[in-house]
Amino acid sequence: MIGLSTAAEVRAAEDVLLARTREGVLMQRAATGLAAVCLRLLGRAHGARVTALVGAGNNGGDALFAGARLAARGARVTAVLLDPDRAHPAGLAALRRAGGRVTGPEGPDGLDRADLVLDGVVGTGGRGGLRPPAAHLAARAAAGPGVTVAVDVPSGVDADTGAVDGEAFAALHTVTFGAVKPGLVVGDGRGCAGTVHLVDIGLGPHLAAPRAHQLTDADVAAHLQPPEPGDDKYSRGVVGVVAGSAVYPGAAVLCTGAALRTRPGLVRYAGTAGDGVRAAWPEAIVTDGRPSDAGRVQAWVAGPGMGTDDDARATLAEVLATDLPVVVDADALTMAAREPDLVRDRRAPTVLTPHDREFARFGVPVGADRIGAARRLAAELGAVVLLKGDATVVAGPDGTAFVNATGTAELATAGTGDVLAGILGALLATGTPPAETAAAAAAHLHGRTGQLASARGPLVASDLVRHLPGAVGLVRGSATGSLRDSGA
Numbered sequence: 041m042i043g044l045s046t047a048a049e050v051r052a053a054e055d056v057l058l059a060r061t062r063e064g065v066l067m068q069r070a071a072t073g074l075a076a077v078c079l080r081l082l083g084r085a086h087g088a089r090v091t092a093l094v095g096a097g098n099n100g101g102d103a104l105f106a107g108a109r110l111a112a113r114g115a116r117v118t119a120v121l122l123d124p125d126r127a128h129p130a131g132l133a134a135l136r137r138a139g140g141r142v143t144g145p146e147g148p149d150g151l152d153r154a155d156l157v158l159d160g161v162v163g164t165g166g167r168g169g170l171r172p173p174a175a176h177l178a179a180r181a182a183a184g185p186g187v188t189v190a191v192d193v194p195s196g197v198d199a200d201t202g203a204v205d206g207e208a209f210a211a212l213h214t215v216t217f218g219a220v221k222p223g224l225v226v227g228d229g230r231g232c233a234g235t236v237h238l239v240d241i242g243l244g245p246h247l248a249a250p251r252a253h254q255l256t257d258a259d260v261a262a263h264l265q266p267p268e269p270g271d272d273k274y275s276r277g278v279v280g281v282v283a284g285s286a287v288y289p290g291a292a293v294l295c296t297g298a299a300l301r302t303r304p305g306l307v308r309y310a311g312t313a314g315d316g317v318r319a320a321w322p323e324a325i326v327t328d329g330r331p332s333d334a335g336r337v338q339a340w341v342a343g344p345g346m347g348t349d350d351d352a353r354a355t356l357a358e359v360l361a362t363d364l365p366v367v368v369d370a371d372a373l374t375m376a377a378r379e380p381d382l383v384r385d386r387r388a389p390t391v392l393t394p395h396d397r398e399f400a401r402f403g404v405p406v407g408a409d410r411i412g413a414a415r416r417l418a419a420e421l422g423a424v425v426l427l428k429g430d431a432t433v434v435a436g437p438d439g440t441a442f443v444n445a446t447g448t449a450e451l452a453t454a455g456t457g458d459v460l461a462g463i464l465g466a467l468l469a470t471g472t473p474p475a476e477t478a479a480a481a482a483a484h485l486h487g488r489t490g491q492l493a494s495a496r497g498p499l500v501a502s503d504l505v506r507h508l509p510g511a512v513g514l515v516r517g518s519a520t521g522s523l524r525d526s527g528a
């Protein structure tokens with residue numbers, strides 16, 4: 041798991057370490073790591089043109105020291121000081137000693153010819169969007185030829201939430217120190233950060249346990265283990281699906297198929313799309329009756345394509361009245377938003393899977409802080425909230441959060457959400473991981489499946505179902521690979 045630490049958590053750990061190390065040691069560690077990534081990106085130092093945008097705080101200090109290291113190896117470095125009187129004095133002296141050039145915000149900045157642009161305007165000390173001279177330089181850097189590299193956090197991005205209030209630096213790479221900040225992987229900040237490189241500056245032992253994480257293939261593989269000799273179809277988790285309708289059988293077919301393809305134990309379907317499900321998935325056990333006619337299950341998936349009429353409402357209420365985990369998706373979300381007590385009164389885990397418009401039906405729009413929004417609704421309803429999007433966020437009622445690290449924009453097509461609901465049902469039915477972890481694992485697997493299914497071109501939702509076994513194998517396989525890589 042990759043921990044996501046807030047700016048305050050990083051600062052607290054830095055304070056402990058600063059008191060125990062010689063002055064400037066942490067900044068040197070940061071600048072050394074930063075310069076090493078820049079060298080890798082440049083491929084050579086000698087003759088490379090580097091422009092560093094330098095603000096008045098320690099973030100600017102990192103950029104100046106890294107610039108000094110690059111200049112010492114023969115790079116032609118220009119530091120653009122946004123506030124010349126307040127630039128980090130030791131960093132500035134180091135850059136000058138190494139032969140770097142220094143100019144002001146209106147001076148010859150070299151942005152039109154740079155091979156690499158360092159953004160050291162602001163880091164974790166930043167508030168709000170970039171102000172005029174910095175905003176103008178950031179826009180020129182984005183339009184210019186240089187590889188854009190943000191120091192710690194792209195300037196203008198809120199490190200904790202990923203919110204961008206106004207202008208921000210658009211980086212192709214972000215070199216971040218001590219811990220990955222949530223704002224680099226979620227919301228608008230994710231788009232500004234590009235590829236994130238983590239530099240270890242020794243904060244690890246002093247960091248508070250993070251309240252947000254990203255799962256890796258290895259984490260998810262632990263929930264996708266192959267069956268053992270003693271397993272039977274029941275022990276692998278029995279999923280119940282209430283979805284689709286006679287008019288719209290597609291959602292039921294996709295959801296049932298996804299549950300079967302994730303963990304082929306047993307899937308029971310109850311509803312009015314039974315004929316479609318029977319035709320597509322002879323493996324499923326289908327009843328045209330109510331959920332209580334379906335037989336015993338270990339988790340329910342409710343909602344995709346089921347409608348919101350009185351009959352659908354009664355079906356949803358029946359499922360929610362059980363003491364089993366329930367995925368509340370699509371039409372079931374619309375009904376739950378009308379009657380939140382249906383969810384609030386439950387004791388068994390409930391996972392709500394809204395996209396932004398469905399989320400807003402619960403009263404407040406998502407806004408720029410996606411983790412905060414998911415946490416708020418999760419706490420209010422005592423449920424797990426899986427907020428779909430470019431980087432899907434999962435939050436539990438206790439504030440535990442996950443940001444998904446897999447996926448592709450090719451998933452923005454009808455029916456892919458129905459597939460996610462089916463995957464999630466399959467993972468919940470075994471009852472082993474906590475519901476928020478199961479939800480995060482489902483989002484991870486769904487994203488990997490999207491990547492696999494779109495490797496050669498656009499995907500439709502049924503392609504996802506077809507590629508699920510391959511994606512499960514891929515996640516299991518790369519987990520084994522990463523264990524080997526680490527020498528375990």
Ligand SMILES: NC(=O)C1=CN([C@@H]2O[C@H](COP(=O)(O)OP(=O)(O)OC[C@H]3O[C@@H](n4cnc5c(N)ncnc54)[C@H](O)[C@@H]3O)[C@@H](O)[C@H]2O)[C@@H](O)CC1
Pocket residue numbers: 054058066067070095096097098099100102161162163164165166167168169170171174191192193196217241
């Ligand atoms: N504390 C430490 O020991 C370490 C800090 N490090 C670096 O220090 C950074 C934090 O440094 P600081 O706390 O000095 O703060 P920053 O350097 O992030 O920002 C503070 C400065 O930015 C200005 N500013 C704030 N918002 C702005 C905006 N929207 N537009 C333009 N200017 C704005 C402020 O007026 C202030 O001068 C980290 O992000 C990291 O890069 C690293 O060197 C590692 C060690």
Ligand SMILES: Nc1ncnc2c1ncn2[C@@H]1O[C@H](COP(=O)(O)OP(=O)(O)O)[C@@H](O)[C@H]1O
Pocket residue numbers: 370395428429430431432447448449450451452453454455456457458459460486
């Ligand atoms: N731009 C995007 N980038 C990555 N994933 C996306 C993007 N847009 C949508 N997705 C993913 O695709 C799925 C869409 O689900 P949903 O909106 O419920 O679709 P539907 O209701 O048609 O099934 C979600 O898992 C979401 O995270």
Ligand SMILES: [K+]
Pocket residue numbers: 099159160161162163190191192193194195
């Ligand atoms: K920065």
